[in-house]
Amino acid sequence: MLANYAIVGIFLVAAISFPLIPLVLAFFLRPKRPTPLKTSTYECGLEAIGDVHVQFKVQYYLYALAFVIFDIEVIFLYPWAVAFQVVGLYGLIAATIFLLMLFAGLLYEWRKGALEWV
Amino acid sequence: MDWLTILIIVIQCFVITLAVTTAFAYLTLFERRILARLQNRVGPNRAGPAGLLQPAADAVKLFFKEDIVPAMADKPVYLLAPAVAVIPALIIWAVIPFGCLNLNWDYQACYDPARTNLWNILQITDLNIGVLYVLAVTSIGVYGITLAGWASNNKYSMLGGIRSSAQLISYELALGCAVLSVVMTYGTLSTHEIVTQQQGGLWGIIPQLLGFVLYMIAATAEVVRAPFDLVEAEQELTGGYNTEYGSMKFALFFMAEYIKLIAVSALAVTFFFGGWHFPGLDILGREVTALAGPVAGSIVFGIVSLGAFLLKVVVFLFISVWVRASWPRLRYDRLMDLGWKWLLPVGLLNLVYTTVVIILIPDRVVHSWVLFGLGAITIAIAIGFNRTPKPIDNVTLVKDIQLPN
Numbered sequence: 001m002l003a004n005y006a007i008v009g010i011f012l013v014a015a016i017s018f019p020l021i022p023l024v025l026a027f028f029l030r031p032k033r034p035t036p037l038k039t040s041t042y043e044c045g046l047e048a049i050g051d052v053h054v055q056f057k058v059q060y061y062l063y064a065l066a067f068v069i070f071d072i073e074v075i076f077l078y079p080w081a082v083a084f085q086v087v088g089l090y091g092l093i094a095a096t097i098f099l100l101m102l103f104a105g106l107l108y109e110w111r112k113g114a115l116e117w118v
Numbered sequence: 119m120d121w122l123t124i125l126i127i128v129i130q131c132f133v134i135t136l137a138v139t140t141a142f143a144y145l146t147l148f149e150r151r152i153l154a155r156l157q158n159r160v161g162p163n164r165a166g167p168a169g170l171l172q173p174a175a176d177a178v179k180l181f182f183k184e185d186i187v188p189a190m191a192d193k194p195v196y197l198l199a200p201a202v203a204v205i206p207a208l209i210i211w212a213v214i215p216f217g218c219l220n221l222n223w224d225y226q227a228c229y230d231p232a233r234t235n236l237w238n239i240l241q242i243t244d245l246n247i248g249v250l251y252v253l254a255v256t257s258i259g260v261y262g263i264t265l266a267g268w269a270s271n272n273k274y275s276m277l278g279g280i281r282s283s284a285q286l287i288s289y290e291l292a293l294g295c296a297v298l299s300v301v302m303t304y305g306t307l308s309t310h311e312i313v314t315q316q317q318g319g320l321w322g323i324i325p326q327l328l329g330f331v332l333y334m335i336a337a338t339a340e341v342v343r344a345p346f347d348l349v350e351a352e353q354e355l356t357g358g359y360n361t362e363y364g365s366m367k368f369a370l371f372f373m374a375e376y377i378k379l380i381a382v383s384a385l386a387v388t389f390f391f392g393g394w395h396f397p398g399l400d401i402l403g404r405e406v407t408a409l410a411g412p413v414a415g416s417i418v419f420g421i422v423s424l425g426a427f428l429l430k431v432v433v434f435l436f437i438s439v440w441v442r443a444s445w446p447r448l449r450y451d452r453l454m455d456l457g458w459k460w461l462l463p464v465g466l467l468n469l470v471y472t473t474v475v476i477i478l479i480p481d482r483v484v485h486s487w488v489l490f491g492l493g494a495i496t497i498a499i500a501i502g503f504n505r506t507p508k509p510i511d512n513v514t515l516v517k518d519i520q521l522p523n
Contacts, residue, residue: 007127007243008212008251014131015208018139019201019370026181026366039189041272042361052190052271060284063454067287070462074294077469078250081302084473092477103466106458115458117451 062114073102126221130239138211142376143173149439156443183365188270191362195269200363200370203262206255207377213248213309214384215241216427217394219420223412225403228419231306231314240394240424241310248309249301252385253294256340260286262374263349263359270362278358281450282342282349288457289339289346295465296332299472300389303489313393317400322390325486328468328493330390332461337382339457341375344442348450383434387427396426464500468493 043049080087080095109115147162147169154161165171187193217240218228227236233244245251260283267279303325304312316322323330339346350358357363360371387393402422407415448456471492479485 004243004245007131008209008245010127011131011135011212011242012205012209014128014135015205016201018135018208019204019373022181022366022369023201026185029181030365031182031184033184034186036189038186041188041190042356043273044356052273052276056277056280060280063284063288063458066458067291070291071287071294074291074298077298078301078307081298082305082307084302085305085476092473095473099466099469103463106462106466110459115454117454 059117066109066114069105070102073098126239127242130242134211134242135208138208138377138380139373141380142373143177145376145380145435146176146372147172148435149442152436152439153443156440177369180365180369185365185367188272188362190271192269192271195265196362197367199262199266199269200367200374201262202265203259203374204370204377206258206262207374207381210252210255210378210381211384212242213245213251214381214388215244215310215313215393216384217420217424219424220416223416225407225412225416225419228423229314229317229400231311233310238310240420244308244310247307249297249307249312253290253297256293256378257290259374259378262371266363266371267359270359272362274356274361275359278349278355278361281355282359285342285346285348285453285457286340288454289336289461292332292457292461292465293336293340295462295469296326296329296336297389299329299465299468300326300333302469302472302476303486309388309393313388313395316392317395319392319397320483320486321392321395325472325489326390326468326493327490328464328471328496330386331493331497332465332468333386333389335456336461337386338438338441339453341378341382343379343438345445345447346453347447348453379438380431380435383431383438384427386434387430391430394423394427396423399423399426460500464496467496471496 040047041052077095077098080091084091084095150172151161151163151169161169162172163169165175187196215238218225218236218238219240220227220235221237221239222235224235227234228238230236238244263286264279264283267275267277267282270276300312300322301307303322304315306312306315312322342349349355350360355361360368363371399419399422403415403419406418471489475485475488475492479488
């Protein structure tokens with residue numbers, strides 16, 4: 001089985017070399033004449049005003065938090081999904097409780113308004 | 119492993135990477151030609167016969183373009199981001215079975231889930247956790263886009279990057295749920311076993327009709343294609359996360375997006391449309407083996423199975439272009455609502471269906487069709503809830519306006 005991961009490793013080397021070759025090749029081919037105006041930040045042709053890293057909507061954080069919880073719960077279900085015909089009733093009940101918790105969590109967030117984009 | 123095996127694997131890896139990159143180049147041409155046809159235009163047809171050299175012309179242009187690095191950018195991250203975007207898109211292909219060409223010259227081993235006597239050079243490797251690997255690798259792709267948005271130090275890039283990360287993580291849940299129910303129907307995470315279990319015409323779309331619909335919507339959002347391409351909404355964000363990128367670095371982002379599109383289409387074929395299976399393929403293998411021996415039989419079987427797989431993928435790519443030409447972009451709050459309030463609950467519902475039906479009805483054919491019925495009913499109800507409201511009566515349509523003369 002470990003040999004399979006070695007093959008993935010070889011493929012990873014091929015995949016890393018593929019973006020690098022055109023980048024290096026283009027580095028030697030293209031012109032390079034930067035001027036202060038060319039390298040200034042694009043903002044509709046005007047001079048950039050203020051800092052970029054400003055505050056943004058809190059909703060992004062709420063979605064990210066909800067995502068972490070649900071994604072981990074979905075990943076936990078994968079081992080069960082492979083074996084659920086083998087582990088039988090005990091496994092089924094355990095997974096049902098787990099799924100209900102997942103669903104209750106979603107309903108709670110929904111009712112609390114964490115999924116509203118206002 | 120001996121040296122010959124390793125040499126074959128290295129060649130295989132480079133050939134497949136090259137093939138995927140070429141496929142990307144021609145997908146851009148394919149998309150532009152089809153989009154043009156759908157909009158009653160001709161599309162690029164000047165470079166070479168029928169525009170077939172257009173991708174080469176584009177590549178030459180991108181190679182010779184000056185590369186402008188913004189003075190304000192966070193340089194190391196700015197330079198790294200395109201590579202971080204494109205590498206995960208490429209390594210998804212490690213586990214996808216494109217076909218079955220057995221180098222032990224026995225085509226029947228292709229139908230064996232246990233892989234005894236099978237050395238398939240049309241699949242790089244068959245990990246026993248293949249599906250999990252795909253999900254893990256697609257998640258890494260988010261970093262490329264987010265880092266590009268952050269490092270460019272441009273307001274448009276920043277907004278595009280944040281939007282994209284929120285969109286990608288929202289739809290990853292729905293994607294995970296859809297793929298989870300696929301895993302439950304087959305009881306395995308290996309892509310080769312998933313394909314072998316679909317032999318005999320009972321393709322994955324029958325037990326997982328609902329899973330397929332969820333997968334297609336979530337996967338379209340995951341590869342940021344229309345109607346979910348808010349990340350690069352030109353009217354609001356100029357270019358989105360890649361506003362400050364030019365020349366080869368821009369090409370890499372473009373490449374990542376399209377390679378991911380081909381990859382999710384290939385996965386849809388693997389999960390729901392029988393992979394490389396095609397009606398009559400086993401008869402062909404048997405007849406050619408009887409006529410010309412096992413070597414010719416395996417080679418013909420391999421080539422035809424590869425052709426069948428590619429044909430199915432091209433159908434999916436065409437549908438993707440068709441959708442892009444037909445549907446307007448969603449508004450951001452509706453996008454989030456669709457992901458969290460529709461796809462996720464329906465995905466959980468599909469998990470419940472799959473569990474209950476498979477445990478109650480052990481027979482594979484019967485439970486597949488029961489699940490098909492349940493899926494169809496659920497889709498009908500969901501569409502009923504989301505009907506477009508009828509136009510208001512007192513609105514005058516343009517064709518009804520009476521012009522004074």
